[in-house]
Structures are given as structure tokens and as C-alpha cells.
Amino acid sequence: MQSANVQNDNQVAVARSIHDYDRFVGPAMINNLKLLADRLKGKVIQNVNSTSVGGGVAEILNRMIPLLRELGVDAHWDVIKGGEQFFQVTKKIHNLLHGRLDPISEHDFEIFMETSAMNIREVDTYGDIVFIHDPQPIALVKKRNNKKESKWIWRCHVDVSKPDPRVWKFLKKFIEKYDASVFSAPNFSQKLSIPQFLLSPSIDPLSDKNIELPQETIAAVVAKYKIDPDKPMITQVSRFDYLKDPVGVIEAYRLVKKHIDCQLVLAGGTASDDPESAVVFEEVKEKAANDPDIHILLIPPGSDIEINALQRASTIIIQKSIKEGFGLTVTEALWKGKPVVASAVGGIPLQIKHKYSGMLCHTVEGAAFAVKQLLNSPEYAKQLGSNAREHVRLNFLLTRHLKDYLLLFLSLYYREDIVNL
Amino acid sequence: MENMANEKKPFRFYSRFNLQQLTGIKAVTLTQLLKGIKEVPGSVIYDHTHRFLQQHIYLNPEPPNDFAYWVSDVLGDDELAERLASIDTIQFPDIRSLREKIIQTIEGYLDKNPAAAARKANVHEAFHFIKAISFIFPTGYVANDLKEFAEILKVITIEAIYFHVFEARLRLERNAANDFSYWIETAIGDKVLADRIAKLDPYTHTMEDLRKSIVRLVERRGE
Known part of the structure; x- marks a missing residue:
């Protein structure tokens, strides 16, 4: 077992103080988080997942663990071991949970169980609350009898709205040994004999993806990609994937362009482990047909500041996904106070209430109509953007996520619907 | 929990946070929605009639409850949505009576418009019944008089204000318009001010507006 080192991990930003978030949610909220954390004094919270980077x-976890500790929670993070074969199988399981067709054999399940047996032998499950993330370490729950009073939670970060039945049946026999499960959206929930909680993901307002940027930085990125700073800019930030429907976005842009002079930015990357993404990228270029107002930007991984700048420079952000997990790129856009037009799929309707904090759509024509409405009604667009930012501030920042984790841990010790702490 | 609004006692500010629990019950038709509303625990009805208010506390005028929103935006039934949105929640002293009103509204509509029962949402747009588990805790703020009360009101979280105005009245079924009015009337002895605060319809204010309105009423006391 490896203990994840949250301080030395260079994958994400260095740990921040909880008080750095005062300016977003107010010091009274941070004090309330401390009051909740006080109720967990003496409890050891052990997080387990499959990778520290x-x-x-x-x-x-890199962001949460230091903040939980600062609040006074005895939070730990451990990582299971697994070889290449094991992770190939867990990748298959991940894809099949997402509803993708990927052949999986009995031998694959045997590989999963062999590595799980090794981890069951080697991993010390010392937590009063053992918080298992995703399917890879799920079988560790077999150890729960070693410390009978311990509580076990399984956190599913994957969209399991339409899981492969065979894989789900395999996982379910482990899941139902837990005290509780956690999902990211209501439509991800399944028929289970244990309580299922709803915890939305969150964004960190201090991360490179979301931090406020000086106007010069934004202007420099716009200039770098030869985007016209004076023309309305419609942007979709997504990897080049059929499920993000970049071709549909171009079709919607063309419908808008008939009436309003504007430009389209499609910014994203291709995934090295997904050969399909290169095909999609070529199709998108072909569809754009050298239109000088369509900017197809292949952004390398780690260019968070550039993505941030492109979102901030945009007039409207679009997310015309056919299928979506929670849709954190939508959250990022809403946080930047942008009017957003997005498909009503996955976790997006949790973030956008139609005509209150953005516009939901179901078709190319609907997306185009919403974009036209917003471009022609800048005051309305501004109000939507303002509502959107406030909606994210109240519901989808890291501090809300921390609060939900604290409540989730506390909920294991109460059975009532109204709990007096 | 200690009663924070007892006569001759200072006002102790509490707050509450909600954790959402999925019930696994969902609806894709009005008939299924009605069945769910009849069967789910009161904490589910509370969540769906107040979640929108909590998640969108910056909006004014107030958005509809979850039922109205789903009926309008997913089923596309604007008339029923309007009827559900215009249920005057403030008039109902408890969740039982509020639930009954929602049931009557949908049943009455279905009696007159039986074809509405045939409307069906896509599975991915199903209505999911969700339960709110409330965790109530003392904030540590205590007011001994109205001056302290107003100063604290300016800095506490909106969740604390929400608790004393909405949750204490409707979910905990305390016999008062809200905790603030009860304390001001019984401990401070100012019935006029208590009534003025009680008259504010919290469902038609944003939470920040409500905070400001109460502070203003307290600071202008006696004017």
C-alpha cells in the first residue's frame, strides 16, 4: 500500500488554506465547516483509491485532504497497488459502466479478483470511516469485519446511468456490503439495498482553470490563437469526441451566422488512449471547411490558464454534448459569469435551470436559437451569467463539496431525517 | 436541541445544512409523479418544495418548486406548472398540509384534463425523488438584545437565516411565523416589530433581501 503524499504531488496546485476561500463564501461559512468538523473529532477518515496522480x-483528494486536515479532521489517503493487467481490466470496467461496448471475459474478472485479494492482504484498513473511491479498490470491503465498528462508504465518480448489466452485477455484490454509496447525479442511482447519497462534484475557484485572470493575459491568449477580439465569440471547450458533438456545434454556429456575424472557437485536446479522437478532429476540420471564423484549437494538456482565458474571452459558452458525466466544463463557464447554452444531459440540468442560470437545448436548431437570443439580448445574457456565477458560488465550489463530505461522514452515525448536532 | 427562542432568554442562532439522499423513486408521467408525492416521506416533499429556493436564493421573483419546474420544462404542461408554482407555501403550517395541497392540485387538474396523464418524459429527464437530511447545529452567536441581534444578523450565513425562517416553522412545526418574531415578541416584548417581521413573505424575497429587510425593521424599531 502506498500512502499518497498530498504535499509533494506536483500534479495539482499546492495545498491552500481553508481561509483562502473566505472571500468566496464568507468567513461565517468557513466557521460552520469547522463546527461540523469538530463533531468528527476522534474519527479517522481513510480515503482509498487507485492512483495518487x-x-x-x-x-x-489532493485538494480535499489538506483542507479536511486544516479543519481538524483526521483524514488520510491510501492507494492500492495493481499491475498493468489489472488496470487494463479496470479501464474496461470503467468503459462498460459508461455504457460503452467493450468485451470483458471471465478471465478479466479473475485478474480483478487476484489483484483485489493481494490488496485485501496488504492494505491496512485502519479508518473509523473507510471511504473507497470508484471500482478499482471496491473489493477491500471484504475486510470490514476486521474492525467491526468501522463504517464503509463507496463513492462512485462514474456515470452509471446505463451500466453494462454484467459488470454492474459483479460490482453490486461488493457495493451492498458498504454502509452507504455516493453518486454524482440523480440519474446515476441504481436499485441498491444501502442508502445512496447525492454529492455533486465541484470546482476550485483558486485553480488555474478558474482563477481570475488579468485582462492582459486574456488578450494575449486571444491574440496567440488569432481570434478577433471585436467579434462575438462562441466557444465550446471539450476534447474532440463524438459525445461532445463538435460537428453539431458547427452546424448550430452556421445557423446563427446567417443572422449575426460571429466566430466559433472549438478548443480541446485529443486523448492518446482514444484513437477515435483523432478521427473526430479530422471530421471537425473538414466540416469547418476553412471558414476563417471557425477556430479549431488543439490545446495541449496542462494549458489550464489558456482554457481559462478562452472561456473568459467568450461571449457565449456552448456545451452541446450528446452524453455527459457531470459536465465540469459547464461549471467552469458558469463560474466565469458566462451565458451558457448546453444540452440537457447528464449533470448539466443540475447546474442550469433553463432561462434562470443558462439555456438548455436538445437539438442543433435549439442551440442555435438560444445562442441567437443571447447575442441579440446582451442584458438578458448578462443576467443569466450573473445568476450562473451565483449558482456555482452557492452550490458547486470546493467548500460545498467539503461540507457534503463532512455531512456524509456524520450521517453514518445518525438514522433520523432531522439531526441535532 | 435547546429551544433558542424561550422567553427571557437570549436568542441563540442555529444553522442547518442539508445532505441529499436518493430514494430510488422516479417518475416519467404525471400519474407516477402523483403516486410518488403521495408515498414519499415528508422530508422528500420538503426537499422538493424548498430546494429550488435554497439553491437559487439569489433569484427574485422566486422560482417555482421542483414539481412545477419539472411539469413545465420536461412535460411541457404550463397550466399545471403555473398552478403548482402558485401554491402559497407560506400559508401551510406543516408539510402534511402542503403535500395535501399539491396532491389536490394535480388530481384536480387530471380530472379536468385526463389526456395530461399520457404525457411522458424521456427516461434521462425523469423526476427523481430526493430526501433532505437536515443537520442542525448552534453557530455560537448569541444575541441578548435587539442591537446585538441586528449586528449578528448582518454576518451570519444565509443558511442560518434560512433555518430560523423556513425550516423551524415548516419542518420543525414550531407555532410561530418564524423564530425571530417569536423571540422578539416573547423575550423582548415588542409585538409590533414581531408582527412586522412575520408579515414578510420569505418566499418572495431573495435570502439577502430578507436579511436586509429584517435588519432594517429592527434598526428602525420605534420610528
């Missing part, structure tokens, strides 16, 4: 879960 890379990926969304490691990023969340």
Missing part, C-alpha cells in the same frame, strides 16, 4: 479523483 492523474485523474479526477486524485485531483479532488
Whole structure:
């Protein structure tokens, strides 16, 4: 077992103080988090996942663990071991949970169980609360009888709205040994015999992706990519993937362009482990057909400041996904006070209430209509953007995520719907 | 929990946070929605009639409850949505009576418009019934008089204001318009001020506006 070193991990920003978030949510909220944390005194919270670097879960834990500790929670983070074969199988499991077709064999399940057996032998599950993230370490729950009073939570970070039945059946026999499970959106929940909690992901307002930028930085990025600073700019930030429907975005832009002179920015990367993304990128270039007002930007990984600047420079952000997890790029855009037009899929309707904090759409034509409305009604667009930022401030910042984690841990010790702490 | 609004006692500010628990119950038609509303625990009805208010406390006028929003934006039934959105929540002393009103509204509408029962949402736009588990805790702020009360009111979280105005009245079923009015009337003895605060309809204010309005009423006491 490896203990994740949250201080030395260079994958994400260095740990910050909880008081750095005062300016976003107010000192009274931070004090309330401390009051909740006080109720967990004496409890050891042990997080377990499969990697200390890379990926969304490691990023969340890198940020959360230092802040939980600063609040006074005895939080720890351990990482299981696994070889290449094991992680190939868990990648298959991940894809199948997402609803993708990927062949999986009995032998694959055997590999999963062999590595799990090794981790069950070697991993010390010392926590009063053992918080297991995603399917890779799920079988550790077999150890729960070693410390009978311990509580176990399984946190599913994956979209399991339409999981492969065979994989779900395999995982379910472990999941139901936990005290509670956690999902990111209501439609991810499944029929389970244990309580299921709803915890939305969050963004860090102090990360490079979201931090306020000087106007000069934004202007420099716009100039670097030869974007016209004086023309309305519609932007979709996403990897080049059919599920993000970049071709549909171009079609929507063309419908808008008939009436309003504007430009389109498609900014994202291709994934080295996904050969399909290169194909999509070529299709998008072909569809753009050398239109000088369509900017297709292949942004290298780690260019968070550039993505941040492009979002801030945009007039409207679009996210025309066909399928989506929670959709954190939408959260990022909303936080920047941008009017957003996005498909009503995955976690997006949790973030956008149609005509209150953005515009939801279902079709190319609907997306184009919403974009036209917003470009022609800048005051309305501004109000949506203002509502959007406030909605994220109240519901999707890291501090809300911390609060939910504290409540989740406390909930394991109460059965009532109204708990007096 | 100690009663924070007892006569001759200082006002102790509490706050509350909610954790959302998925019930696994969902609806894609009005009939299923109605069935769910009848069967789910009161904490689910509370969540769906107040979550929108909590998550969108910056909006004014106030947005509808979750039921109205889903009926309008997913089923596309604007008339029923309007009827559900215009239920005057402040008039109901407890969740039971509020639930009954919602049921009556949907049943009455279905009686007159039986075709509405045939409308069906896509599975990915289903209505998911969610339960709110409330965690109530003392904030440490204590007011001994109205001056201290107003000063604290300016700095506490909106969750604390929300708790004393909405949750204490409707969910904990305290017999008062809100905790603030009760304390001001019974401990301070100022019925006029208590009534003025009680008259504010919190469902038609943003939480920040409500904070400002109460502070203003307290500071202008006797004018």
C-alpha cells in the first residue's frame, strides 16, 4: 500500500488554506465547516483509491485532504497497488459502466479478483470511516469485519446511468456490503439495498482553470490563437469526441451566422488512449471547411490558464454534448459569469435551470436559437451569467463539496431525517 | 436541541445544512409523479418544495418548486406548472398540509384534463425523488438584545437565516411565523416589530433581501 503524499504531488496546485476561500463564501461559512468538523473529532477518515496522480479523483483528494486536515479532521489517503493487467481490466470496467461496448471475459474478472485479494492482504484498513473511491479498490470491503465498528462508504465518480448489466452485477455484490454509496447525479442511482447519497462534484475557484485572470493575459491568449477580439465569440471547450458533438456545434454556429456575424472557437485536446479522437478532429476540420471564423484549437494538456482565458474571452459558452458525466466544463463557464447554452444531459440540468442560470437545448436548431437570443439580448445574457456565477458560488465550489463530505461522514452515525448536532 | 427562542432568554442562532439522499423513486408521467408525492416521506416533499429556493436564493421573483419546474420544462404542461408554482407555501403550517395541497392540485387538474396523464418524459429527464437530511447545529452567536441581534444578523450565513425562517416553522412545526418574531415578541416584548417581521413573505424575497429587510425593521424599531 502506498500512502499518497498530498504535499509533494506536483500534479495539482499546492495545498491552500481553508481561509483562502473566505472571500468566496464568507468567513461565517468557513466557521460552520469547522463546527461540523469538530463533531468528527476522534474519527479517522481513510480515503482509498487507485492512483495518487492523474485523474479526477486524485485531483479532488489532493485538494480535499489538506483542507479536511486544516479543519481538524483526521483524514488520510491510501492507494492500492495493481499491475498493468489489472488496470487494463479496470479501464474496461470503467468503459462498460459508461455504457460503452467493450468485451470483458471471465478471465478479466479473475485478474480483478487476484489483484483485489493481494490488496485485501496488504492494505491496512485502519479508518473509523473507510471511504473507497470508484471500482478499482471496491473489493477491500471484504475486510470490514476486521474492525467491526468501522463504517464503509463507496463513492462512485462514474456515470452509471446505463451500466453494462454484467459488470454492474459483479460490482453490486461488493457495493451492498458498504454502509452507504455516493453518486454524482440523480440519474446515476441504481436499485441498491444501502442508502445512496447525492454529492455533486465541484470546482476550485483558486485553480488555474478558474482563477481570475488579468485582462492582459486574456488578450494575449486571444491574440496567440488569432481570434478577433471585436467579434462575438462562441466557444465550446471539450476534447474532440463524438459525445461532445463538435460537428453539431458547427452546424448550430452556421445557423446563427446567417443572422449575426460571429466566430466559433472549438478548443480541446485529443486523448492518446482514444484513437477515435483523432478521427473526430479530422471530421471537425473538414466540416469547418476553412471558414476563417471557425477556430479549431488543439490545446495541449496542462494549458489550464489558456482554457481559462478562452472561456473568459467568450461571449457565449456552448456545451452541446450528446452524453455527459457531470459536465465540469459547464461549471467552469458558469463560474466565469458566462451565458451558457448546453444540452440537457447528464449533470448539466443540475447546474442550469433553463432561462434562470443558462439555456438548455436538445437539438442543433435549439442551440442555435438560444445562442441567437443571447447575442441579440446582451442584458438578458448578462443576467443569466450573473445568476450562473451565483449558482456555482452557492452550490458547486470546493467548500460545498467539503461540507457534503463532512455531512456524509456524520450521517453514518445518525438514522433520523432531522439531526441535532 | 435547546429551544433558542424561550422567553427571557437570549436568542441563540442555529444553522442547518442539508445532505441529499436518493430514494430510488422516479417518475416519467404525471400519474407516477402523483403516486410518488403521495408515498414519499415528508422530508422528500420538503426537499422538493424548498430546494429550488435554497439553491437559487439569489433569484427574485422566486422560482417555482421542483414539481412545477419539472411539469413545465420536461412535460411541457404550463397550466399545471403555473398552478403548482402558485401554491402559497407560506400559508401551510406543516408539510402534511402542503403535500395535501399539491396532491389536490394535480388530481384536480387530471380530472379536468385526463389526456395530461399520457404525457411522458424521456427516461434521462425523469423526476427523481430526493430526501433532505437536515443537520442542525448552534453557530455560537448569541444575541441578548435587539442591537446585538441586528449586528449578528448582518454576518451570519444565509443558511442560518434560512433555518430560523423556513425550516423551524415548516419542518420543525414550531407555532410561530418564524423564530425571530417569536423571540422578539416573547423575550423582548415588542409585538409590533414581531408582527412586522412575520408579515414578510420569505418566499418572495431573495435570502439577502430578507436579511436586509429584517435588519432594517429592527434598526428602525420605534420610528
